[in-house]
Amino acid sequence: MAIEGPLRELGIHDVFQLLDLSRKTGALRVTSELRDNEGIVYFDKGRVVYAAVRSNPHPLGTLLLRAGKIGEADLERARSVQAQRRSQARAAARLGEILVEIGALTNRELERQVRAQIEEVVFELMSWREGFFSFEERDAADSPAESSVRISTESLLMEGARRIDEWSRIADKIPHLGVVPSLAPVDGDHPTLLDLLPNEWEVLSAIDGGKDLKAIASEVRRSEFDVARIAYGLVTTGVIELRAVERASGAFAVPIEDARPHVDRSNAELSAGRPEAALSSARQAIVADPASAEARLAAARALLRMGRISDAGDELRRAAQADPLHPQIQRELGYAAARRGDFDAAAASWRHYLAAAPEAPDAERVRAAVAYAAQLQTLIAEHIGEHTGEHAGV
Numbered sequence: 001m002a003i004e005g006p007l008r009e010l011g012i013h014d015v016f017q018l019l020d021l022s023r024k025t026g027a028l029r030v031t032s033e034l035r036d037n038e039g040i041v042y043f044d045k046g047r048v049v050y051a052a053v054r055s056n057p058h059p060l061g062t063l064l065l066r067a068g069k070i071g072e073a074d075l076e077r078a079r080s081v082q083a084q085r086r087s088q089a090r091a092a093a094r095l096g097e098i099l100v101e102i103g104a105l106t107n108r109e110l111e112r113q114v115r116a117q118i119e120e121v122v123f124e125l126m127s128w129r130e131g132f133f134s135f136e137e138r139d140a141a142d143s144p145a146e147s148s149v150r151i152s153t154e155s156l157l158m159e160g161a162r163r164i165d166e167w168s169r170i171a172d173k174i175p176h177l178g179v180v181p182s183l184a185p186v187d188g189d190h191p192t193l194l195d196l197l198p199n200e201w202e203v204l205s206a207i208d209g210g211k212d213l214k215a216i217a218s219e220v221r222r223s224e225f226d227v228a229r230i231a232y233g234l235v236t237t238g239v240i241e242l243r244a245v246e247r248a249s250g251a252f253a254v255p256i257e258d259a260r261p262h263v264d265r266s267n268a269e270l271s272a273g274r275p276e277a278a279l280s281s282a283r284q285a286i287v288a289d290p291a292s293a294e295a296r297l298a299a300a301r302a303l304l305r306m307g308r309i310s311d312a313g314d315e316l317r318r319a320a321q322a323d324p325l326h327p328q329i330q331r332e333l334g335y336a337a338a339r340r341g342d343f344d345a346a347a348a349s350w351r352h353y354l355a356a357a358p359e360a361p362d363a364e365r366v367r368a369a370v371a372y373a374a375q376l377q378t379l380i381a382e383h384i385g386e387h388t389g390e391h392a393g394v
Contacts, residue, residue: 004134011345012126013157015133020046020153026138032131039125042143048153050145051121056218060096060146063117064105066221074104096147114149119159120223126160163225168356170232174213177224179242181216181231182209196239203230207240259285259295266298278302331366343373 003018010018012030019028023046031038035055042050061079064070078098085093096114099105196204199222206216217227234240262285269278279302285295334349350370354363 004132007128007131007133010133012128012133013160015135016122016126016153016157019043019135022046024135024137025140026136027142028133028135030125030128030131030133032128034130035128039121041122041125042138042140042145043153044140044143044150046153047150048118048122048156049140049148049150050143051118051125052144053121053124056120056124056221060114060117062221064099064113067113069109069113070099070104074099074102077102078104094146094148096149110147111149114147115151118149118151119156122156123160123163123225124223164352165355166229167225168352170228171356173235173242174228174232175244177214177217177228178212179244180210180212181207181234181240181242183207184238184241199226200230200234203227204234204239263295263298266295266302270298270302275302331362334366334369338369338373343377347373 003015007030015028018024025044026042028041028043029038030040037053037055039051039053041048061070061075065072065075078095081098081102082093082095085098096105096110100107100110202220203216203222206219211219213227213231214224217224220227231240231242235242262281266278266281266285269275269281279299282295282299282302285298331350331353334346334353338346347370350366350373353360354366354370357363360366
């Protein structure tokens with residue numbers, strides 16, 4: 001039985017939970033036209049056994065080499081054994097298991113590395129808010145997994161929630177992945193010798209003053225989350241500086257246009273009761289500076305004033321994709337979801353906002369909104385129950 005649909009109707013977290021609870025075996029494919037990307041996750045009785053994403057493939061052999069867990073000779077030997085067994089249609093042709101068998105790797109280390117490989121992909125897919133998913137039941141033997149590791153889906157969802165919390169913590173210095181890092185000038189207050197970890201040196205060596213964090217993550221073949229976290233540490237210790245004054249345009253970097261005049265025009269049009277004109281100006285602001293949260297909030301307010309609730313939801317989701325860490329985006333997502341009657345999504349967005357900005361001027365109002373959403377859900381559930389009971393003759 002195929003399970004499919006748009007992510008705006010059933011979020012990726014809900015899809016994973018559904019496949020976990022129903023103990024499904026097969027392949028989940030997630031596609032995003034906006035990102036021009038595709039990911040695939042294989043499940044075996046609800047547990048994840050393999051995951052890959054087209055934009056950043058993670059071959060196990062390459063991952064183990066990069067981590068220094070095996071050598072080139074070990075990998076060549078394992079691949080030779082793998083090819084021989086496949087030609088003879090014998091079992092145990094998985095690369096990871098062969099590496100353990102020949103003594104190049106312990107089973108514990110294999111499990112740890114495969115888990116990290118799968119987590120990188122799954123956590124990236126969990127950040128997608130738009131796109132399409134489809135699940136097809138298949139035999140577990142069809143999976144391209146290179147080991148027999150099976151990871152609890154529940155544990156992946158819990159770790160994903162923890163990462164969301166950590167994103168909120170680093171958002172004050174890493175507002176989005178479009179910021180460009182550069183080496184900070186040396187002054188007398190900084191030590192002349194740096195005591196950095198290997199992964200920090202790896203990221204630092206990729207910084208050239210032109211690439212943003214997203215491009216660096218792709219270059220060093222690490223997850224965007226890990227690179228953002230490393231950059232946060234380097235910024236905090238004064239090793240690097242961040243700027244958001246450039247964006248890529250073909251092979252060159254061009255200055256970002258000032259979005260402020262467009263935002264001011266949008267706000268003025270909205271105050272004058274012209275939401276269509278306000279939306280047009282807000283979209284010009286977004287084109288001028290895609291990283292501007294104010295521009296996206298102006299678009300959200302115009303859409304909500306126009307009453308285009310479904311369009312508002314899509315627009316806000318795109319805003320959250322561009323800058324998912326900004327607290328105000330989460331707040332506006334909550335209001336848009338509430339307008340659509342999706343109180344679960346509204347409460348979730350408001351909680352993210354409160355976690356990121358607990359002392360904000362409107363924090364108490366947002367806390368009240370969370371409580372009211374819960375009360376309204378309870379009243380609706382009770383009303384539906386009473387209505388169902390009346391029709392059943394109870």
